[in-house]
Amino acid sequence: xxxxxxxxxxxxxxxxxxxxxxxxxxxxxxxxxxxxxxxxxxxxxxxxxxxxxxxxxxxxxxxxxxxxxxxxxxxxxxxxxxxxxxxxxxxxxxxxxxxxxxxxxxxxxxxxxxxxxxxxxxxxxxxxxxxxxxxxxxxxxxxxxxxxxxxxxxxxxxxxxxxxxxxxxxxxxxxxxxxxxxxxxxxxxxxxxxxxxxxxxxxxxxxxxxxxxxxxxxxxxxxxxxx
Amino acid sequence: xxxxxxxxxxxxxxxxxxxxxxxxxxxxxxxxxxxxxxxxxxxxxxxxxxxxxxxxxxxxxxxxxxxxxxxxxxxxxxxxxxxxxxxxxxxxxxxxxxxxxxxxxxxxxxxxxxxxxxxxxxxxxxxxxxxxxxxxxxxxxxxxxxxxxxxxxxxxxxxxxxxxxxxxxxxxxxxxxxxxxxxxxxxxxxxxxxxxxxxxxxxxxxxxxxxxxxxxxxxxxxxxxxxxxxxxxxxxxxxxxxxxxxxxxxxxxxxxxxxxxxxxxxxxxxxxxxxxxxxxxxxxxxxxxxxxxxxxxxxxxxxxxxxxxxxxxxxxxxxxxxxxxxxxxxxxxxxxxxxxxxxxxxxxxxxxxxxxxxxxxxxxxxxxxxxxxxxxxxxxxxxxxxxxxxxxxxxxxxxxxxxxxxxxxxxxxxxxxxxxxxxxxxxxxxxxxxxxxxxxxxxxxxxxxxxxx
Numbered sequence: 001x002x003x004x005x006x007x008x009x010x011x012x013x014x015x016x017x018x019x020x021x022x023x024x025x026x027x028x029x030x031x032x033x034x035x036x037x038x039x040x041x042x043x044x045x046x047x048x049x050x051x052x053x054x055x056x057x058x059x060x061x062x063x064x065x066x067x068x069x070x071x072x073x074x075x076x077x078x079x080x081x082x083x084x085x086x087x088x089x090x091x092x093x094x095x096x097x098x099x100x101x102x103x104x105x106x107x108x109x110x111x112x113x114x115x116x117x118x119x120x121x122x123x124x125x126x127x128x129x130x131x132x133x134x135x136x137x138x139x140x141x142x143x144x145x146x147x148x149x150x151x152x153x154x155x156x157x158x159x160x161x162x163x164x165x166x167x168x169x170x171x172x173x174x175x176x177x178x179x180x181x182x183x184x185x186x187x188x189x190x191x192x193x194x195x196x197x198x199x200x201x202x203x204x205x206x207x208x209x210x211x212x213x214x215x216x217x218x219x220x221x222x223x224x225x226x227x
Numbered sequence: 228x229x230x231x232x233x234x235x236x237x238x239x240x241x242x243x244x245x246x247x248x249x250x251x252x253x254x255x256x257x258x259x260x261x262x263x264x265x266x267x268x269x270x271x272x273x274x275x276x277x278x279x280x281x282x283x284x285x286x287x288x289x290x291x292x293x294x295x296x297x298x299x300x301x302x303x304x305x306x307x308x309x310x311x312x313x314x315x316x317x318x319x320x321x322x323x324x325x326x327x328x329x330x331x332x333x334x335x336x337x338x339x340x341x342x343x344x345x346x347x348x349x350x351x352x353x354x355x356x357x358x359x360x361x362x363x364x365x366x367x368x369x370x371x372x373x374x375x376x377x378x379x380x381x382x383x384x385x386x387x388x389x390x391x392x393x394x395x396x397x398x399x400x401x402x403x404x405x406x407x408x409x410x411x412x413x414x415x416x417x418x419x420x421x422x423x424x425x426x427x428x429x430x431x432x433x434x435x436x437x438x439x440x441x442x443x444x445x446x447x448x449x450x451x452x453x454x455x456x457x458x459x460x461x462x463x464x465x466x467x468x469x470x471x472x473x474x475x476x477x478x479x480x481x482x483x484x485x486x487x488x489x490x491x492x493x494x495x496x497x498x499x500x501x502x503x504x505x506x507x508x509x510x511x512x513x514x515x516x517x518x519x520x521x522x523x524x525x526x527x528x529x530x531x532x533x534x535x536x537x538x539x540x541x542x543x544x545x546x547x548x549x550x551x552x553x554x555x556x557x558x559x560x561x562x563x564x565x566x567x568x569x570x571x572x573x574x575x576x577x578x579x580x581x582x583x584x585x586x587x588x589x590x591x592x593x594x595x596x597x598x599x600x601x602x603x604x605x606x607x608x609x610x611x612x613x614x615x616x617x618x619x620x621x622x623x624x625x626x627x628x629x630x631x632x633x634x635x636x637x638x639x640x641x642x643x644x645x646x647x648x649x650x651x652x653x654x655x656x657x658x659x660x661x662x663x664x665x666x667x668x669x670x671x672x673x674x675x676x677x678x679x680x
Contacts, residue, residue, distance in 0.1 A: 011475050013473050024489055055471070081471040102474035103481050157463035173570075174545045189535065189570050217536060 035059030115182025245399025
């Protein structure tokens with residue numbers, strides 16, 4: 001099945017070359033040259049994933065990212081030429097699911113997109129994971145905190161399910177990066193850290209003093225089953 | 228030669244100056260006071276002797292027999308002596324003194340009719356000797372008055388003055404030490420600020436100085452620091468711009484190359500070969516640019532906040548597991564060494580060492596993670612030709628291919644892999660080197676200080 005990709009990039013050459021290469025990888029690629037353009041196109045038709053350059057004329061990438069995140073949980077991969085920690089973290093905080101650094105190769109990007117779009121869940125029918133007031137239904141992809149539905153992005157949800165399925169055991173950073181993002185090489189701490197932070201903000205009663213998603217120093221994370 | 232610090236030099240100079248001043252004063256006081264007291268004592272001694280001599284002369288003139296009693300009465304204290312020289316006779320009273328031990332010149336003056344006074348030490352006792360002519364008897368009257376009291380006073384005074392000089396010298400040293408420390412305090416602040424800048428905190432500045440003597444120093448320092456900060460920001464921005472400008476066309480190139488590579492079968496013959504060359508070289512070029520940008524990044528300090536405790540054995544296993552091809556087993560000490568590090572950089576170190584072994588020696592044959600005397604030690608062995616001793620330092624230099632020139636094949640990498648290893652390891656306070664592997668081949672060794680548990 002072809003996934004539809006919206007490529008938001010102001011550099012014409014990159015747009016063309018990446019469009020061709022992603023086409024070769026089996027994606028249906030549409031492109032937008034600016035933030036405004038992208039928002040307009042996203043309003044008109046549905047896409048499976050957005051590839052978003054952070055540096056754009058007019059409405060910049062971060063703003064587009066925030067706007068899209070406010071609308072829903074459409075997967076977003078940011079594309080950046082700057083490898084500065086601050087830029088990457090800002091993009092992830094704005095709601096991106098993953099990021100790639102230029103020069104990105106279409107093959108590698110394709111693997112990333114497929115990992116991101118893998119079917120959610122994987123849990124048995126009617127399985128419900130409960131931790132205190134938190135109720136996770138992996139088969140339908142919903143999370144309730146004290147009866148209230150919590151809206152998680154696809155990536156946040158998968159991260160939570162991975163932690164919940166371990167039922168209190170420690171899940172290492174490498175395992176999380178590999179299972180959630182499909183990283184088959186160097187794990188990036190920032191990617192995971194920011195997502196854990198985003199997840200805590202949504203499910204923890206006090207995100208500054210996490211009691212549910214607990215950091216195990218030097219090892220990884222686990223969900224405290226006693227909650 | 229022993230070189231004193233500035234602070235001690237100031238203290239010593241002040242101490243010596245103070246000592247000199249007080250000594251001069253002490254000597255002057257000593258001279259004035261002792262001279263005055265001596266004169267007073269002499270005058271009163273002489274007056275006393277004159278009165279006594281008159282009494283003696285009167286007694287001699289009247290010829291009364293009470294001369295001996297008179298002389299005994301005149302020797303007022305036990306230490307004083309009265310001598311009466313008459314032709315052929317010396318009468319002594321009081322403390323017994325051998326008349327021959329008196330200076331002859333003094334007696335001579337007395338006999339000739341000249342009154343004289345002199346300070347003497349007679350049998351260990353300081354005395355004032357007064358000689359008066361006894362004209363009626365053709366002799367001389369000599370009175371030795373003890374000056375023990377005065378001597379004691381002198382001793383006390385001199386002791387006091389010396390003590391004062393010494394104490395004032397020491398006070399001078401102390402004052403100098405304190406004052407120089409106070410005066411050098413802005414210098415200490417300057418040193419602190421400078422070392423903070425050297426340590427990477429470019430925002431370190433000296434506080435505004437109220438003292439007009441210090442204002443120029445603080446201002447100059449702060450202006451220099453401002454300029455340095457601006458320069459560093461500019462450089463970082465430039466590096467960022469370079470990075471951006473290079474990465475964009477590179478993105479186009481690698482993706483266009485990927486499209487061409489997929490269709491290489493459609494282009495036969497010479498053009499196909501050229502295409503093959505082009506696409507493979509573009510990949511290498513892209514890796515080189517990425518490595519070059521990484522190695523020349525100026526904002527590297529900013530990343531130092533991402534240090535975290537890492538189990539080196541687990542990290543190495545993860546990197547190996549993520550690589551395509553045959554996995555080499557990791558030989559690890561138990562417990563495996565923990566380091567405080569930047570995961571991304573350490574991943575890169577391990578991957579680059581493995582890449583290097585793959586490229587030049589047919590792959591790693593042994594990977595070990597050991598704990599040696601507080602250092603976490605990573606060893607990557609290969610079964611290749613090894614590295615000649617002369618080239619072992621150079622191999623970690625940028626673009627140094629000398630060591631492996633013979634094996635330069637189609638894929639030689641960026642030429643920066645080992646340089647990146649060395650730089651990243653250095654950033655972790657460690658070292659990277661290469662040795663001969665026992666049994667042939669090269670052994671790359673990386674050592675990083677272990678984290679406190």
